[in-house]
Amino acid sequence: MEEQIYKRYDAGQVTETMLQEAAVLFNENYGVWGEQAASKFPKPGSRVRLGKDRLRSQYLPDNATCVYVRVTVDGQLAGNAFACHWTVKDKTVCWVTQLVVDRNYRERGLAKGLLNQLKQNGVDIYGLMSSHPAACLAAAKAFGGKTIDSIRTLQLGPIGKYAEEIMKASPISYVKDAKLRGNVFDPDDTSGLVSSVDSGFFVDHIEPLEALAWVREEIDWPLGDLFDGHEFLLILEARRRSQSRSTSRPKFGS
Ligand SMILES: CC(C)(COP(=O)(O)OP(=O)(O)OC[C@H]1O[C@@H](n2cnc3c(N)ncnc32)[C@H](O)[C@@H]1OP(=O)(O)O)[C@@H](O)C(=O)NCCC(=O)NCCS
Numbered sequence: 001m002e003e004q005i006y007k008r009y010d011a012g013q014v015t016e017t018m019l020q021e022a023a024v025l026f027n028e029n030y031g032v033w034g035e036q037a038a039s040k041f042p043k044p045g046s047r048v049r050l051g052k053d054r055l056r057s058q059y060l061p062d063n064a065t066c067v068y069v070r071v072t073v074d075g076q077l078a079g080n081a082f083a084c085h086w087t088v089k090d091k092t093v094c095w096v097t098q099l100v101v102d103r104n105y106r107e108r109g110l111a112k113g114l115l116n117q118l119k120q121n122g123v124d125i126y127g128l129m130s131s132h133p134a135a136c137l138a139a140a141k142a143f144g145g146k147t148i149d150s151i152r153t154l155q156l157g158p159i160g161k162y163a164e165e166i167m168k169a170s171p172i173s174y175v176k177d178a179k180l181r182g183n184v185f186d187p188d189d190t191s192g193l194v195s196s197v198d199s200g201f202f203v204d205h206i207e208p209l210e211a212l213a214w215v216r217e218e219i220d221w222p223l224g225d226l227f228d229g230h231e232f233l234l235i236l237e238a239r240r241r242s243q244s245r246s247t248s249r250p251k252f253g254s
Pocket of ligand 1: 100109112129132141
């Protein structure tokens with residue numbers, strides 16, 4: 001039987017070798033540039049790449065509290081995730097900044113397992129920007145707490161209300177600078193976008209759109225359409241099963 005091992009590291013524990021392996025995983029598995037990327041980025045169809053130094057500076061910056069989790073299957077790196085913590089109005093945010101699973105190990109729960117490792121006491125809000133519906137499904141399951149089917153019961157209202165405040169406080173520039181799009185932010189938006197960001201990240205969407213079509217056959221997908229250069233935006237409040245109503249902390253924004 002194969003052996004899956006998850007490990008979690010604070011930024012200071014992440015070695016150069018681990019980052020080199022993370023760079024290879026990303027470069028071979030993340031995705032390719034889309035057509036519209038042509039003027040600004042490398043050739044459409046070429047792999048989106050990151051070196052270990054950029055991984056360190058963008059995903060484990062000195063000015064932020066960051067965490068790295070990885071899973072090995074029979075000793076091989078099969079997936080990893082980076083996350084960053086910050087506070088807004090005394091609430092602690094945990095934002096997933098990268099999530100990649102090796103193609104050979106997908107659709108067997110590793111993304112959800114990685115995100116489970118990011119869960120910790122004291123976090124009030126979890127967030128993620130991703131073009132891949134599977135990343136959102138995995139996050140909804142890992143962070144959504146009590147409700148097993150949490151993407152179906154996702155509360156969009158709080159995303160519309162608090163996303164800007166949460167994201168503007170981020171030490172990660174692409175989160176801070178992402179433009180909020182969709183009708184949770186603008187009731188007049190009839191484009192089909194619901195909870196999205198325009199991140200200007202023109203990764204090819206063929207694979208995420210195939211996944212979206214498949215997911216939409218199964219469920220009423222709550223985050224809307226996916227446009228080029230855009231990503232879905234998911235923000236979830238941590239649920240605390242063990243707290244009684246009288247001792248639970250007030251909700252964000254209250
Ligand atoms: C997105 C990604 C991390 C998902 O990894 P994974 O290990 O396959 O995900 P999981 O097995 O944990 O699946 C999570 C959910 O998504 C569903 N799912 C996974 N891949 C899917 C696909 N291609 N189409 C439809 N649903 C899919 C799973 O069935 C599961 O849902 P369920 O729990 O309701 O059954 C992986 O596809 C990947 O690395 N993609 C490229 C990089 C990327 O887009 N990362 C996200 C940016 S943050």
